[in-house]
Amino acid sequence: MTSVKASGFAQDRFAPVKAAFEANFASGAENGASFCMTLEGKPVVDIWAGYGDEAQTKPWEKDTLVNVYSTTKTMTALTALYLADKGALDFTAPVAKYWPEFAANGKADVTVAHLMSHAAGLSGWKEPLVREDLYDWEKATSLLAAQAPYWKPGTAPGYHAMTQGYLVGEVIRRVAGETVGKLFAKEIAGPIGADFHIGLASTEDHRVAELTPPPASGALGNGSADELVTNMSSNPPINPLDTRTRAWRGAEIPAAGGTGNARSVAAVQSLMANGGFANGKQILSEAGVRKALELQIEGTDLILGIPVRYGMGFGLAGGMVAFPNPNSVFWGGYGGSLVVSDMDARATYAYAMNKMAPTTTGDMRAFAMLMAAWGVMAS
16 A cells, blocks of 8 residues: 555545545556546646656656547537537538538438437448558548448447547538647637647657556457457557557547546536636537537447447436436546536536556546545535
């Protein structure tokens, strides 16, 4: 048992949250991590501890960043919600309205909402890909535009682990005339001062913590005999060590390549909890963020194999996920990162770490802080 004291702050009433965070380190479950909670858009907990590297030579500092894998999807979804809120994007419209080439192979009726809710039947690429293809936007998107769906769009959810970012991102690019990373930086992260990046400048590499892959038995898709799962996880193979490379960090991979920390994730996603308002700026309308609550599809996810409820770009309460309040949206990333935005309590909770657990749907380290926070909120 190693005693670790978190840096940062937690308001006195949220001391149990800090204690839960420190307990994760004491148990050996963490190497480096950060946790942040906002209420009414303002931080009430902002803590970090541990190390940014496996050798434990670099302390995890206030401005340490880390790849958060699929928690990035919430940033891409928010960017799409932003465009819809401005009247530039219609979720009910066919994707082909904005991206004509997408109509190929029976996809003329696939809607933007299908892309947002993992229901488009494009959970992976049919053409064999290598890792470098993820850094080639034109190739990644044009192959998806050309291929037929794996299942009838709109009939079932199936986690689009890597493809969703390219699909929604290309719609964003066609609508806005610039990439999702640039639009997100200009219209969302920049104005509210959030240190989150979809495509990280090389000048920031020195701040990035190294991800430690999960045990081989917990690798994405490990041991599955399901063709869809195998395709999603191995074409191309998902290797956490890639996140240590300049090529990965610099590319815009809007489903899995975002770099930030708990503070920046919470800052951006507090927009969802706080009626589109953060750091003195109204970025979206309250109706614009509540659009995410509209249930698009539910059932057993064909890839994850668990009951899910997907709204417009976010997971919804229900299914296997219990939250204190019904108007909550969430998403987690491979290895354990997590963000939850509770529109009823106007609270956002974010967790980012570098020691990966064998999960794509959040793990108990994050839930320890959530449970502590919810206990305080209920008292």
